[in-house]
Amino acid sequence: MVNIGHIQEWTKVKELKGNSEVAFNEIVFDSRQAVEGTLFVAVKGVHVDGHNYISKAIVSGCNAIVCEHLPEEEYENIPFIVVEDSAKALGEIASGFYGNPSEELELVGVTGTNGKTTIATLLYELFRGMGFESGLFSTVANFIGAEKLPSTHTTPDPVALNKIMRQMVDAGCRYCFMEVSSHAIDQQRIAGLKYKGGIFTNLTHDHLDYHKTFDAYIKAKKKFFDHLSKNAFALVNTDDKNGLVMVQNCKADIKTYSVRSMADFKAKIIESMFEGMQLMINNSEVWTPFIGRFNAQNLLAVYGAAISLGQPHDEVLLSLSRLHSVDGRFQTIRSANGITAVVDYAHTPDALKNVIETINQIRQFGQELITVVGAGGDRDKTKRPEMAKVSVLGSTRVILTSDNPRSENPQAIIDDMMEGVEFKNRIKVVSIADRKEAIKTAVMLCKRGDIILVAGKGHEDYQEINGVKHHFDDREVIKEIFEMLQ
Template identity: 55%
Template sequence: MSLLKDILYKVSINAVVGDTNVSVNAIHFDSRNVGENDVFVAIVGTAVNGHDFIEKAIKNGAKAIVCQAMPKVLVEGVTYVEVDNSNKALAILASNYYGAPSENLKLVGVTGTNGKTTVASLLYQLFKNAGYKVGLLSTVKILVDNKVYKATHTTPDSLTINKYLKEMNDEGVEFCFMEVSSHGIHQSRTEGLVFSGGIFTNLSHDHLDYHNTFSEYRDVKKQFFDALPKTAFALTNTDDKNGAVMLQNTKAKKYTYALKSYADYKAQILENQLSGLLLKVNDNEVWTKLIGNFNAYNVLAIYATAELLGLEKFEVLRLVSELESVSGRFQYIISDEKITAIVDYAHTPDALKNVLETINSIRTKNEELITVVGCGGDRDKTKRPKMGHIATALSTKVIFTNDNPRSEDPEAILRDIEAGVEPQNFKKSLTISNRAQAIKAACQLAAPNDIILIAGKGHETYQEIKGERFDFDDFKTVKEFLKQLQK
């Protein structure tokens, strides 16, 4: 039990009706989960308004209501707290309720369009290999040192974040690496957290279904850096034209990394092969099993962060050379027939272009590059023709297929993608809406030494169709079909 007045510490309050000197049990923003003596926070969501469920929350036992507008009818014995922004209030309440857990470890946030999962996951791996107790909050999973939990969002809700950070405190975790999405920033899920550092990877076309314009998307990312304390570091990729924007108003110590421009942390690609990269990082050579130009940036961000967090540079170089690739991020298999199949999460035009350019820079051009790609439903439609254009321009053959159509008509999504194919590339592409059949066709079309790229879903182990999730794993599926070819 906590006192309501204690967990309201630092919350910006407009009005209070009732007593704040009361004991409360738990905090919820879903009225269905509210129990006796709980606090219900009424959130204004994109689809549902929590204010419509205040009455239900009180019936379920809520002792306190945090809301943006006082209800017309106030119930005796219930405390009402009016705030400007319920999302912000929830985040601060959550931090107070769990004892400000972010202050008891070094929390580093990673934001950008591409590379968040890779950078956060590899930092977890590097610090774990260095002998530390480490936490990870990512799209793929949540890790509390060695304990694994399933992730549901790129940036979880603020109650979930603080709950896991508190568990990390209890387990003696020293460092935590966290993906910070634009949705998470915009919905104030990171409010009240004390970050020791922030990393910006890059910015490209994504989530415009949510943010409306690219500048709005960029400015939301910038808010994360604006909020960093002066005790933190802000590390940005200056090869991205938006990198400098992130540092404009930050109070944190500023650091830069780049491959092409002047920066505090600089890398040069000496060798780029399907087996890995040889990099020169600030005058020292290091071999990494990670592949491609985009991973050179990721490695540089990881190296810089590890050094900024106090690790010795030669120790960091040794640890970088031991890193293993992240599930669904340029994950590959080579069959007995010498067909290489690569599974990658590339689901934005920029990410797809990066992966295809990386493969093209490695291959000899004597082999075919067969790409299997689709686009998700109920998401930014403007990127679909761009994906179609990039796939056909940079591959020798392309199969357009379903990704996660969600509530949309899969055929309509495929037509949107096909609209981006230029006339000279028509003959390169075909459409097979069933994803398993599309992957099977790619395997059947491939000859020895050919390369198959399956893009868009990466680590995901499901397909979402008409509100239902069906088991589906790109890596397992292609592995199975390649095995069948060998029989």
């Protein structure tokens, strides 16, 4: 149990009304979890304001309340801690409550539109391969050393973050690598954390359903680097025009990486094929099973971060050569009759363009590329026509299908995508709302040597339709269809 008086040590308190000796043993921000022994933090969310549920939390038995303003109703025997920003305070209180675990870890955050999962996961794998126990927060899964935990958000809530980090420290982890989403930055989910380093991948069209404007999206990402300390490093991709924007007025030690121009960490693709590529990284050659310029950038970010964390060049390159692709990220599946399927999580126009360009750089004369792609429902609608446009311009044939339609009509989403296809190119496009049928059709259209790109879902093993998640894994479907056709 911790006395609420300690909260003043962890976050800035405007007013403490009530007995400071009252104690709590758990922090909650959902009134449904507010029971005896809990501290309820009333947070103003995107859709719900926790201040409207203070009375419910009190009735449920919580011990104390953190809020931005006192409720109109008077409550005796319940202490209130008034703060300026309860979302920020939640992170700082959670950090203090769990003993500031981020200060006991070498914590590195990865932010940007594309590449976050790959870079964070590969850093985790690289450091474990070098003998360092490490933790991971990613879209695919969270890890405490070798122990796998389920992942529900790209970046968990502040209480979960700090609780798991404390478990990482207790398990002997020295490093922790985490994806940092723009939502998490904007919603103060990372408040109170102390980072050893931050990595910027790129910034392209995404999440405008939440941020509304691209400028707001940029500012959300930049805020992460604004808060890095002078003892941290900031590693940015200068192949993206926003790379140096991220570190304007940044106090951290700024490092750059690039595959196109001079930088602190530089890579060049010497040879590329479906089996992998030969890279030159800072004048040293290394073979890797990854392919594509975007993956060269990802590996360069991993290399640069490892060097910035004090690891030796030769050991980093050796470990880098042993890494394998992340689930659902340019994952290849071969059929017995010579068809190659590529499954990738690409769900933004830029990510889709990168994957298609990579395939086109490798495919030989006479080999056709058939792309199967959809767009998520209840998300940014403006990227739908762009995704279709990119697919059509880079592919021989395109099958537009459903992704996670959620509450939307799948055909309506496909119609939105079709708006991006010029009339002269519509002969190349087929729409099949049933995703399994779309993949099956793509396979049936192939001849030996052809390539199928199934984009958008990657590692996901479900399809969300009308609020219900049904089991669906692109990789399983492809393998099943390949086996049927043997």
